[in-house]
Each structure stands twice: as C-alpha cells, then as structure tokens.
Amino acid sequence: MPEFTNPFIGVVPGRKMTESELLRALRLDLSAEEEAVHIYLSHADATDHELAKKVLQDVAEEERVHKGEFQRLINLLSKEEEGFLAEGADEVNAMAAGKEPPDQTAPAERPTKGPTSTIGDLKGQGREG
Secondary structure (H helix, E strand, C coil), X not given: CCCCCCCCCCCXXXXXXXXXXXXXHHHHHXXXXXXXXXXXXXXXXCCCCHHHHHHXXXXXXXXXHHHHHHHHXXXXXXCCHHHHHHHHHHHHHHHHCCCXXXXXXXXXXXXXXXXXXXXXXXXXXXXXX
C-alpha cells in the first residue's frame, strides 16, 4: 500500500481540502490502488495454493475497478485531465503504428488554474501568496 505520504496520516485537518488538494489526494488514492494490484498479483504469482491465488487475483481485479472510479472522478474534477490522457494515448498509438509521436504542447504553454497549494499549507506553514 502507499508509503503514508498522505499529509493527513489518519487525521483530518482543521479545515476542508481545497480542490487542488483534493485532486492530489485522489491521485495518491489512485496510485495506492495500482500498488495494491501489483502486490496482490505478485503474491498470487508467488504461491501454488490455488484458493489463495484465486482470492488474490479476485481482489486485484476489484482494485482495478477502484482505479477506474478514482480516474473517472479525477477526470470530472480536473477539466484538463482527459486532454492529458488523450495526448498520452495519441503518442503511444503513433509509436505503435511505427510513427513519430505528435508534437506536445510545452508545459509552459498549458493553461494553469492559479497558485498551487502545498502540503505545508495543510500544516499552516505554506508559502504566502
């Protein structure tokens, strides 16, 4: 599972998360599901016990459903997310077809939503501005 990089460490902060913080938390949740899939399938591969293997594979599939739920929520909350995913898919599709990937928009040219909060903001130690 995650390495507890979540700034809350099991405690809800004294305020609600901003939308930016929520998106970062959901990305962490998404990566935790991916890590869980890896762990469960690795354990299934490492055993000859048929029942354990079957249960571990089943649980891994459930985690993949959770990944879809988190990704969809991220897509709904972040207007540009689907564009980034489509851009990545286009690059892979081009490479799979033996072509050069399409030019990307430089990160500096992409629109931003404003100032980005940091984990320090949750602790009252964030930067001003």
